[in-house]
Structures are given as structure tokens and as C-alpha cells.
Amino acid sequence: MSAAPKPIVLWAVPRSRSTAFLRIMLERGDLEVAHEPFSYLQVDGHYEFAGMRVASTIELLDAMFEVNANERRVFAKDTSDYKYPQLLEDGRLFSDVVNTFMIREPRGAISSHYAMNPKATLDEYGFEYLHAIFDAVRSATGEVPLVIDGDDLVAKPEATVRAYCKRVGLEFKPEAMHWNPGEQNKWQRTTRWHSEVAESRGLEAKKPKQRETPDTNEHLRRIADHHQPFYDALARHRITA
Template sequence: MNDAPHQGHNLLFLWSPPRSLSTAFLRMMIERGDHLVVHEPFSSLVVQGYAVVEGEKISDQYQLLDALKDISTRRRVFVKETTEYRYDIVDAPEFPKIGCHTFLIRDPESVIPSHYAMKPDITCAEIGFEHQCEIFRIVHESVGACPVVFAAERLAAEPAAVVRDYCSRVGIDFTESHLSWEPENREEWSRTREWHADAARSKGFHHVPRVYPERVENNATLASYYAYQFPFYEQMRSFLSE
């Protein structure tokens, strides 16, 4: 197994389709207390036209990337970002080598109905696996080593093993006490608070399966989204960290 590119780099990215337990992972990183934790800054730019990082209002993706890079010269930074949008920074030649890029996946059969329940006008592109796969491919080809890919299902079932492996591969310490926390709403996710009710109620990586009224098997639109996005998920799954 290759170590994650730029192991121990002070700027750590987690790229994930929405509804994949990424906010729970962010909550764990907050509990650690050793990183500046930044919640979905690039999607904030897309949705509201700006992101705020350490009190600075930023309205350009490249300026945001520069700001994160600059902060990481002084302290560790963890950026959790969703991939329902395609970000311009992906095209920047320096992007793959800025920080350590890691990837969280979840079966789209679970992701799609959960996302649809939150946003009934969701488009196929916003499911996010195609965008995530593109970022992975660019990073993989540029740095010449396989980034960390891990699965939400295993994270929920075996959190200690998955987080221990993640920490080892990206070069940060593992402490089992950070796998639990007190339920609370966090300022970090205030812009999208309604999306994170489960994370706000959580005490750890415990996922309760839900059966949604509209699912891949009974909704033709969702079935078409699944058919399109599943091959990208399959590509990502082939690189899972074991």
C-alpha cells in the first residue's frame, strides 16, 4: 500500500459526495482540536458567492486556495468539501500537489434517496461521484501515488480501524477518544445546518439506516441518476484503502 501523497502535509482535504457521513468525519476532526476545520468553503462560493475562513471573506476560488495554503504554513488545516459541483481550481496545474487529498465514498443507492429527500430538484451532476472521480484521477496521475479512499459503510461499522488507518496514511496521530463527542450544532456548518441534523445529534460514527419513500428502485429519475453515477463510484471503490 502506498502512503497518501504528501503524508503529514499541513493542509488536508476530504472530498466526498453529499450524504456520505463526511460531516461526521468533520465532527471527529473538530474533536481532535489540532486542525483548523473548514466546512465546504468551495461549495459556499458556488452557492452564496463567498466563503469565510478565519474571519476573512473570500469570493474567488483561487484566492481561497491560496488562503488555505497560507494558513497551513502556520497551523494544520482540514478542509471537508462536497463534490456536487465542479470547481474551477481542479484545472489549476498546482492543485493536485497543494495539500493531501483524501476521498470518502458511499454506495450511491444510499446516497441518492438521501440527497433527493433534502433536495427534490437535485440534478444528476449534483450526486457528485463523477466530480469526485475526476478529482481523484487528477491527483492520482499528478502525484504518482494512490490517495486514501475509504468507505462510509466501513467507517460506520469499524470506526476505530478506519480512522486509525486514515491517520497513519496521512501522517497524523490517532487517538481513540476522538471517536466520540457530545451532540451539538456547530458554527462550522451553520450555512447548511438543515443538512446536518444527524451529525448534530450524533455522539460518534453510528449510522441508522433509513428507508426513503423515493428510492432508486421505485423512481425512474433516481434510477437514471444511479445508472449514470454508479460507474464512477465503482472506479473509486476499486481504490479503497484496506
């Protein structure tokens, strides 16, 4: 009997359209989907996963592996505005998980993030730490992890999702690319961050909203200048579907 497929984790910079990607994974219906479990665990001190209440990253990984082995393959999405030192010290993250990454051109991501949280710190914009997680995975596994770009996702949704699925060992399901609008229990705690996905029926490029950008705001320009090299380093590895 062949080994069961490993759980998948998508590490994403905030405002990269990662929740829209998670919405596709939810619509498939064949995965146990976790929305930002490591972030929620850090903020709340606990996380509810597949009917289990966990209170540490060790317990969360244990639960993910149990569900993945005995029930359904696990897909989790999390963001790099928090830091996860205990998790990165657990070798199972590298040996027993498929770690994938999602980026977005910094000016768009930073403008969107600032509109939601103008008090965000430099680190909370997340590109530098996402690159640190990427490097940790690459160093531990000797392989270059999969990277997708949120701009590619809306420009070429089917091709990007199809390429992602092929790399992580999932069947591509075209019917999962569309859904009925509505809030999801998975992201209820942080619902204000996901209103655009909740109102959508699928992936589509939209005209950017009028908001502060690095071109109009000196504070955002400095943030973008700091994070651009980390985006560039990751973007060199992104799949081009």
C-alpha cells in the same frame, strides 16, 4: 527543519457521511477545519476562513497555506455536487495539498440526497465529478489518492479513521470519536443537511429511514445506473481497515 505537513482536503460525494467525518476532525482540537469552503465560495462569492474573508479559490488556497504553515494544520471537507474548474487549474491543489476522497454505495447516498433535494440534477449526485477530481489528482501526482467509504466508516469507525490518519500523517485520537450533540458554526449555512450529525454523539449504523430508493423509483434507478460505474472505479481503491 522538515517541511510542514500539507493541508488535507477530503472530497466527498454528497450524503456520504462526510460531515460526520468532519465532526471527528473538529473534535480533535488540533486542526483548522473548513466545512465546504469551495462550495460556499461558489454559492456566496466569499468564504470566512480562520478570520480571513476570501473571494476566490486563489485567495482561499493562499489562506489555507498561510494558516497551515504558521498556525495549525488545515483540514477541509468539500463535496462534488458543484464543479470547480478554476481550482482544478491551480497546480498547487495537486502539489501542495493532500487530496483524499470519500464515497458511499450509490443507492444509499442517492436515496438520502433525493429525500433532502428531490429537484437535484443528475450531476448533483456527484459520483461522476468526484471520479473526475480523483483522476485529475492521480494524473497530476502519479499516485493513487486515499479513498474511504462512508459505509465502512459506520461499520468500522475506529479502524477506518485510524487508517485515514496514518495515511495523511495525523495522530489518531480515540477521544475524538465521540462528542456532545449540537449544531456547529462551521455548517450553520447548510444546517438542515446535517441534522443527524448534530443530534449524534458519535458514529453508529442506523436502520435506513423509509424513503424513495432506486428500487421503488424509476427516476432514482436511472440516476443510480449512471453513477454506479464511477463509484465502482473509486471503490476499487478504498482502504479496507
